[in-house]
Amino acid sequence: MSSAVSPLAPKDVPAMPAIAGVRLATAAAGIRYQGRTDVLLAVLDKGTAVAGVFTRSKCPSAPVEWCRSKLSGGRARALVVNSGNANAFTGKTGKQATALTAAIAAKAVGCSANEVFLASTGVIGEPLDATKFDGVLATLAETAAPEDWMGAARAIMTTDTFPKVATARVKLGKATVTINGMAKGAGMIAPDMATMLSFIFTDAPIAPAALQTLLKSGVENTFNAVTIDGDTSTSDTLLAFATGAAADAGAPKISRASDPRLKGFVKAFNGVLADLAEQVARDGEGARKLVEIMVEGATTKASARKIAMSIANSPLVKTAIAGEDANWGRVVMAVGKAGEPANRDKLSISFNGVRVAKSGARDPSYNEEEVSEAMKNDKIQIRIALGLGKGRDRVLTCDLTKEYVAINGDYRS
Numbered sequence: 001m002s003s004a005v006s007p008l009a010p011k012d013v014p015a016m017p018a019i020a021g022v023r024l025a026t027a028a029a030g031i032r033y034q035g036r037t038d039v040l041l042a043v044l045d046k047g048t049a050v051a052g053v054f055t056r057s058k059c060p061s062a063p064v065e066w067c068r069s070k071l072s073g074g075r076a077r078a079l080v081v082n083s084g085n086a087n088a089f090t091g092k093t094g095k096q097a098t099a100l101t102a103a104i105a106a107k108a109v110g111c112s113a114n115e116v117f118l119a120s121t122g123v124i125g126e127p128l129d130a131t132k133f134d135g136v137l138a139t140l141a142e143t144a145a146p147e148d149w150m151g152a153a154r155a156i157m158t159t160d161t162f163p164k165v166a167t168a169r170v171k172l173g174k175a176t177v178t179i180n181g182m183a184k185g186a187g188m189i190a191p192d193m194a195t196m197l198s199f200i201f202t203d204a205p206i207a208p209a210a211l212q213t214l215l216k217s218g219v220e221n222t223f224n225a226v227t228i229d230g231d232t233s234t235s236d237t238l239l240a241f242a243t244g245a246a247a248d249a250g251a252p253k254i255s256r257a258s259d260p261r262l263k264g265f266v267k268a269f270n271g272v273l274a275d276l277a278e279q280v281a282r283d284g285e286g287a288r289k290l291v292e293i294m295v296e297g298a299t300t301k302a303s304a305r306k307i308a309m310s311i312a313n314s315p316l317v318k319t320a321i322a323g324e325d326a327n328w329g330r331v332v333m334a335v336g337k338a339g340e341p342a343n344r345d346k347l348s349i350s351f352n353g354v355r356v357a358k359s360g361a362r363d364p365s366y367n368e369e370e371v372s373e374a375m376k377n378d379k380i381q382i383r384i385a386l387g388l389g390k391g392r393d394r395v396l397t398c399d400l401t402k403e404y405v406a407i408n409g410d411y412r413s
Helices: 062-073 091-109 136-143 149-155 208-218 245-249 260-282 301-312 315-322 328-337 368-374 402-409
Strands: 022-027 039-044 049-054 078-085 116-123 164-172 175-184 197-202 237-242 290-298 348-351 354-358 379-385 391-398
Touching: 022 136, 022 149, 039 091, 039 136, 039 149, 049 062, 049 208, 062 091, 062 116, 062 237, 078 091, 078 197, 091 116, 091 136, 116 197, 116 237, 149 164, 149 175, 164 260, 175 245, 175 260, 197 260, 208 237, 208 260, 260 290, 260 391, 290 301, 301 315, 301 328, 301 379, 301 391, 315 328, 328 348, 328 354, 328 379, 354 368
Parallel strands: 078 116, 197 237, 290 379
Antiparallel strands: 022 039, 039 078, 049 237, 164 175, 175 197, 290 391, 348 354, 348 379
């Protein structure tokens, strides 16, 4: 966790309301960090539905494997998250640590271990001493309360410079339901049907299968459209929990994701995901500029996504932005290497609304001073027009600075 807050951090942090059926507590268990909270326990009422999407890494962490094996049950009573140690690449001891953690949490909350979900973030390859949770989780279960969302978001931070939270309220039937979310992530960010660590909670009465469909769809243009450094974590986990408490206030019980009554909820739910995803991009390790890549005129949306990611993951593009250099040659390079349909002589590029290249060459009206001034903004939009079709997409990233190297050069030492 960095001491200096990113200059791209949101200026306004929302007040996070309580959600019926969710109680939170944090503690300093000494997993890796000294003098700060590093474990979060969320206690969930009986009947809470759960859904999840995870990393596509072929070397997933032990907690990811644990959660995948428990999702089919569809119900959750507890979430335990620790920071400082990812419990990844830890062999049999990693599996034993997840089993012990779940057993301790189950006893503390009074539920089955199959209803306990786990997530860990931090150093890869170091054994996690789960005995440190013994006693701690029991105390947290007793003291858990509905209000401390910011404390929960802080407890799961690693190299993050600010806690990431988002909230929304929306009508569902006769009731107003709440959606709260938190996330952590600043490096090793290139999700694929998953995220770094993120947790969404709602009091809406949504069945597990419907919630799973909403979550899988919702990440596609939010967390899956964010990259910091092109490296997908072993631990990426996004879990959604629906307590169903709003049914008492008149919210209808939803069993299908296609239920037309969900229209407003889906928009609000995806809005929370998008808000958190942008905060992750804003907190990219060492970042000084938020970068939005807009690709239009591609043959398909999928093609536009691949081209946008090629640009967003290019160290040459990202370092040019850090240096406030509108180096469109590097953008051309990234478009060309993506392996997707592109025609050099139809390609146009603009930075923050200033067109620098048109029809495969430098724009005739190019003005170096105008472009240099545009590159000083803390948000940079690169727009690429391919001129081939109607496919379009959007990806968020950040610049690549000397600080990124410094943070990752001594992360484990």
